[in-house]
Amino acid sequence: MQAHxxxxxxxxxxxxxxxxxxxxxxxxxxxxxAKRFVAxxxxxxxxxxxxxxxxxxxxxxxxxxxxxxxxxxxxILPGLAKAFGVSVDEILGVExxxxxxxxxxxxxxxxxxxxxxxxxxxxxKVIAVLEPFVSAHGNGSNGH
Numbered sequence: 001m002q003a004h005x006x007x008x009x010x011x012x013x014x015x016x017x018x019x020x021x022x023x024x025x026x027x028x029x030x031x032x033x034a035k036r037f038v039a040x041x042x043x044x045x046x047x048x049x050x051x052x053x054x055x056x057x058x059x060x061x062x063x064x065x066x067x068x069x070x071x072x073x074x075x076i077l078p079g080l081a082k083a084f085g086v087s088v089d090e091i092l093g094v095e096x097x098x099x100x101x102x103x104x105x106x107x108x109x110x111x112x113x114x115x116x117x118x119x120x121x122x123x124x125k126v127i128a129v130l131e132p133f134v135s136a137h138g139n140g141s142n143g144h
């Protein structure tokens with residue numbers, strides 16, 4: 001029986017599976033969400049394996065979240081929040097929602113902005129209507 005040559009007919013050398021594997025660049029920084037996952041898990045005193053068992057996922061899933069910063073599926077988030085002892089918003093880094101302004105003030109402001117784009121003559125007509133009304137009712141009291 002003849003031994004196989006290490007060189008193919010085209011002059012390329014067959015290196016088999018001995019080529020080195022590419023490793024991730026250790027100097028590359030983790031995404032913010034990945035850093036948050038690591039910090040929250042460590043603050044909860046959990047290992048990746050313990051957290052995976054609590055959530056019913058493979059430990060490699062936890063490692064993936066902590067490396068890539070990919071958010072978990074929606075149905076996982078409540079269990080993750082419970083395990084970490086924080087809210088889902090805190091896990092995802094969502095800023096608290098600011099309360100909305102009163103609708104009337106927003107509408108009035110939008111109306112004034114629209115009126116400011118009218119031609120000067122039409123703006124003067126709006127002023128002629130509003131000035132007497134505001135003078136009569138806009139002294140800071142409710143008019144009651």
